[in-house]
Structures are given as C-alpha cells and as structure tokens.
Amino acid sequence: MNTITTLNDLAQLPDSELVACLSGIRAAIHKAKQAHAKAQAEGKAPPPVHLPAYVWRPRPSSLRKPRPDMPIDDLGMRISISFALKELGIVYLEDLAEVDEEELLSHDAIGVRTVARLRDPLQQAGLGFRRPTSHHAASLFPHP
Known part of the structure; x- marks a missing residue:
C-alpha cells in the first residue's frame, strides 16, 4: 500500500x-x-x-512475476494498447515472443516506448521478441 x-x-x-x-x-x-x-x-x-x-x-x-501464459490485460498497459495488441492476435505474453518489434510498430497505436515497456515483462518471463525476419539483423531498440 x-x-x-x-x-x-x-x-x-x-x-x-x-x-x-x-x-x-x-x-x-x-x-x-x-x-x-x-x-x-x-x-x-x-x-x-x-x-x-x-x-x-x-x-x-x-x-506477480510475469509468466508466459499471463494475459496482456494484466500488464497494466493502456486500454488502447491492449486493444491494438489483440488486433495483432496477441492475447498472452507468450504471443509477444512470436512477433518482432517491427511488426508491433506497424500498428498505429504502438510506438517505440510501448515496445520498450513490453520488453521488460517478456524478459522477466524468460522470453524475448522474435528476431527480425527482414534484412535488419539488429534490434530497433537498444536493450538495457
């Protein structure tokens, strides 16, 4: 409290x-x-x-510590972000590990700061964003 x-x-x-x-x-x-x-x-x-x-x-x-089967609604993100993630087929934290950062940024409601905020619970759950499939080998965002 x-x-x-x-x-x-x-x-x-x-x-x-x-x-x-x-x-x-x-x-x-x-x-x-x-x-x-x-x-x-x-x-x-x-x-x-x-x-x-x-x-x-x-x-x-x-x-609670984030876990792969945690619903994205439990991450404390804005409603608009949760809605945008669901539009991309992301319902659970483990679903985030199946997309790369570029895919998230392709949605109008998801920006650089949102992707950075999503990285922390992914890492706490032992996951990470999928590596980009394009010719960009490096992440768009520096990892802390």
Missing part, C-alpha cells in the same frame, strides 16, 4: 504499477467531481473538490 501525495510518490512506483495507479487516481477524481456536480444540481452548496492524497493498493496481478 502506498499513499500518493506528490509526483515524487508516483515516480517511486514500479512501471508495472504506474498505469494502474494513475487509473485509480483518475477514478477518484472523477468520483469527487460527480459528487460535486450532484450537490450543485440539487441546489446545495457543493464542497470544494479536495483530494489531498490517494492510497494505492496494487492488485495482486500487478505484483
């Missing part, structure tokens, strides 16, 4: 938890704004929207 009060608190979260935490913060802000709007619509004096902190409790799936 983490209490998020500053941007520095967010920076301390592992990348695997960051997107999910930001989604939780967004939901908390949305809920506070809805309560404010409801009070205003009822003619009541709405309290100011005030969120001094957010308590982040990662889901158990975000704490």
